[in-house]
Amino acid sequence: MNVKSKEAIAAVTEDGRLVDIGEEEKVKNYLSFADEAGREIYWHSTSHIMAQAVKRLFPEAKLAIGPAIEEGFYYDFDIPRPLTDEDLEEIEKEMRKIIQEDLPFRRKEVSKEEAQKIFAERGETYKVEILEEIEESKVTLYEQGEFLDLCRGPHVPSTGYIKAFKLLSVSGAYWRGREDNPMLQRIYGISFDSEEKLQEFLKRREEAKRRDHRRLGRELDLFSLHEEGPGFPFFHPRGMVVINALLDLWRREHLKRGYQEVKTPMILERALWEQSGHWEHYRDNMYFTKIDDRDFAIKPMNCPGGILIFKSQLHSYRELPLRWAELGLVHRHELSGVLHGLMRVRCFTQDDAHIFMEPHQVKQEIIGVIELADYFYRLFDFTYEVELSTRPENSMGSDEMWDLATRSLEEALRELEVDYRVNPGEGAFYGPKIDFHLRDCLGRRWQCGTIQLDFAMPEKFDLYYIGEDGNRHRPVMLHRTVLGSIERFLGILIEQFAGAFPLWLAPVQVVILPIAERHIDYAREIKDVIFSEEIRVEINDENATLGAKIRKAEVEKVPYLAIIGDREMENRTLSIRKRKKGDIGSFTLDELLKNLKREIEEKVVD
RNA sequence: GCCGGUGUGGCUCAAUGGUAGAGCAGCGCAUUCGUAAUGCGCAGGUUAGCGGUUCGAGUCCGCUCGCCGGCUCCA
Numbered sequence: 001m002n003v004k005s006k007e008a009i010a011a012v013t014e015d016g017r018l019v020d021i022g023e024e025e026k027v028k029n030y031l032s033f034a035d036e037a038g039r040e041i042y043w044h045s046t047s048h049i050m051a052q053a054v055k056r057l058f059p060e061a062k063l064a065i066g067p068a069i070e071e072g073f074y075y076d077f078d079i080p081r082p083l084t085d086e087d088l089e090e091i092e093k094e095m096r097k098i099i100q101e102d103l104p105f106r107r108k109e110v111s112k113e114e115a116q117k118i119f120a121e122r123g124e125t126y127k128v129e130i131l132e133e134i135e136e137s138k139v140t141l142y143e144q145g146e147f148l149d150l151c152r153g154p155h156v157p158s159t160g161y162i163k164a165f166k167l168l169s170v171s172g173a174y175w176r177g178r179e180d181n182p183m184l185q186r187i188y189g190i191s192f193d194s195e196e197k198l199q200e201f202l203k204r205r206e207e208a209k210r211r212d213h214r215r216l217g218r219e220l221d222l223f224s225l226h227e228e229g230p231g232f233p234f235f236h237p238r239g240m241v242v243i244n245a246l247l248d249l250w251r252r253e254h255l256k257r258g259y260q261e262v263k264t265p266m267i268l269e270r271a272l273w274e275q276s277g278h279w280e281h282y283r284d285n286m287y288f289t290k291i292d293d294r295d296f297a298i299k300p301m302n303c304p305g306g307i308l309i310f311k312s313q314l315h316s317y318r319e320l321p322l323r324w325a326e327l328g329l330v331h332r333h334e335l336s337g338v339l340h341g342l343m344r345v346r347c348f349t350q351d352d353a354h355i356f357m358e359p360h361q362v363k364q365e366i367i368g369v370i371e372l373a374d375y376f377y378r379l380f381d382f383t384y385e386v387e388l389s390t391r392p393e394n395s396m397g398s399d400e401m402w403d404l405a406t407r408s409l410e411e412a413l414r415e416l417e418v419d420y421r422v423n424p425g426e427g428a429f430y431g432p433k434i435d436f437h438l439r440d441c442l443g444r445r446w447q448c449g450t451i452q453l454d455f456a457m458p459e460k461f462d463l464y465y466i467g468e469d470g471n472r473h474r475p476v477m478l479h480r481t482v483l484g485s486i487e488r489f490l491g492i493l494i495e496q497f498a499g500a501f502p503l504w505l506a507p508v509q510v511v512i513l514p515i516a517e518r519h520i521d522y523a524r525e526i527k528d529v530i531f532s533e534e535i536r537v538e539i540n541d542e543n544a545t546l547g548a549k550i551r552k553a554e555v556e557k558v559p560y561l562a563i564i565g566d567r568e569m570e571n572r573t574l575s576i577r578k579r580k581k582g583d584i585g586s587f588t589l590d591e592l593l594k595n596l597k598r599e600i601e602e603k604v605v606d
Numbered sequence: 607g608c609c610g611g612u613g614u615g616g617c618u619c620a621a622u623g624g625u626a627g628a629g630c631a632g633c634g635c636a637u638u639c640g641u642a643a644u645g646c647g648c649a650g651g652u653u654a655g656c657g658g659u660u661c662g663a664g665u666c667c668g669c670u671c672g673c674c675g676g677c678u679c680c681a
Contacts, residue, residue, distance in 0.1 A: 074676095082610060171676030172609025179678055183609050186676070218617080227654075227672050285680085330681085335607050336672090338679065348681065426680095435681090447681055485681040516638040543638080551642035565640055575641080583641055 007032040020154040033193035043068035046191040052147035053094035072190030102160030103144040164198035165191035211441040213494035214341040231346030238507035259323040264305025270295035281429040302328035306354040315465040321357035342491035349486040355478040366412035373449040389426035397456040405453040441495040448484030515565035
């Protein structure tokens with residue numbers, strides 16, 4: 001938008017700064033709600049309106065921060081009383097008034113000291129605290145009516161610009177995200193430039209709930225969760241079919257890429273975990289037990305086990321890189337409040353692998369893992385986000401080691417031209433990592449694949465191989481997952497497909513529906529043939545109408561239904577119904593089998 | 607772990623402090639049916655658990671546990 005239209009809410013200057021309408025000089029273009037930056041301004045402005053409403057209703061409330069987020073905005077308040085849903089309605093009502101009043105957002109530039117004085121007078125202790133950390137001598141304030149906030153801006157010209165909004169939820173949030181700080185009340189909301197868009201958003205959110213893996217997992221009889229094992233999921237026969245179909249492919253692809261499979265015990269002596277550094281850095285997340293008076297730990301990671309295998313033999317440089325994959329069941333004591341269906345659990349199966357290699361092989365191996373992860377994610381049309389996490393505070397190893405490891409990861413990402421974000425201080429305690437994040441049906445991001453480079457563990461365990469020169473050399477170790485946790489990945493898969501898995505993953509691929517009792521024998525014959533072709537087939541011979549059987553199969557999201565009545569028996573054919581599409585016509589058994597096999601082989605995603 | 611909410615048959619939900627009920631699913635019987643729900647019947651609950659208030663608690667209060675939405679933390 002180069003011309004200032006009536007939808008314009010802010011502007012971008014030629015040197016790339018975002019400014020208010022009215023402040024603009026040398027404008028490159030104007031922003032509206034249609035622009036990402038415009039939406040952010042719109043949402044941020046709505047958060048100011050919400051804060052104003054809260055201050056009107058709760059004059060004692062103290063303001064913390066109120067940014068725009070990916071979808072919407074929030075504002076944190078320190079209010080003595082917990083807010084209820086009724087309070088939210090009152091706040092919404094007040095916001096409507098403020099929007100009606102069409103108060104202009106006024107920008108003011110003041111000195112930092114002056115700002116501190118203003119906020120101190122108003123009792124806004126959090127704002128004063130924020131000001132203490134601002135280095136610039138000048139700060140900007142935004143004022144609409146009686147409301148004043150410390151803010152960089154820009155904002156929409158006036159409160160009347162906000163056309164439709166809704167407050168979505170209240171929840172607790174630590175001041176500055178630190179556990180030891182007081183807990184504030186955070187109100188989440190969203191706004192749009194039309195009521196229709198708001199309604200569409202709310203509808204989309206409602207529909208997303210129907211894709212929730214926790215709901216579908218129960219409805220499709222894939223898994224269950226029980227009070228008796230919080231965070232420890234139970235997989236049912238149908239869930240295991242999906243997992244095993246996935247793992248079949250996983251094994252084939254790993255074999256193809258030169259991996260070998262290993263398996264290490266779930267319980268290992270505490271001394272091992274002390275040596276690996278887990279005792280020092282990861283103890284709070286571990287479970288412990290005692291056997292014959294010796295202390296053991298339930299493994300939270302698979303690496304020490306893999307290391308013991310490595311150390312069980314002398315290795316030559318000719319063997320490297322050694323790629324050892326392990327579907328390892330790990331247990332981690334996660335805080336009770338973070339458990340979430342299959343996405344966040346206390347025991348999960350990592351599709352782990354440890355690669356032991358020579359230093360010069362590092363980049364190539366990282367590239368290999370990135371490509372493998374990409375293969376799996378593309379298979380399901382997942383879009384994913386990549387993050388590079390650097391050295392955390394509580395970590396082991398030297399700075400040089402960390403620099404080298406971090407650089408290697410960066411180089412591999414650059415070589416493959418992968419877009420990524422840097423996450424400072426978020427690496428593992430033994431090395432930096434590249435993480436792959438997938439999104440669930442509500443847009444929440446979950447880490448799945450990870451590539452962690454580790455120079456520390458080989459040191460701790462004195463790992464070595466014999467080089468070409470006949471001397472001992474230290475291998476570099478790489479920890480990685482591709483799917484991440486099988487549990488989490490299944491959760492994402494369920495939500496991605498809303499339970500309607502591609503044929504190759506579907507727990508039941510074909511259901512045969514005999515129309516009347518006299519068709520059952522023939523239907524069983526057909527079933528046996530399909531079954532012998534390793535296709536997961538069931539027969540619904542219960543005493544119900546065809547319509548009812550079809551409905552049941554559709555609800556269960558079975559990809560193909562084969563209907564058998566008098567006509568089919570006579571012509572030796574099957575009437576085929578495709579999930580969500582309906583009747584697709586008559587096929588001979590051979591034709592059906594050929595089509596099914598092709599669809600399975602090609603792993604068709606529709 | 608923290609903040610808030612919440613917990614009634616397998617599932618979805620009813621029940622002014624006064625006898626716990628419905629639909630779906632399940633089971634039985636009848637029906638033998640042509641592309642998303644055939645009919646009738648039966649069974650199923652110490653209202654998450656423990657304690658308290660009360661003549662009387664699913665309902666009010668307290669504690670514990672689970673779950674939901676966030677925060678923090680992570681695959």
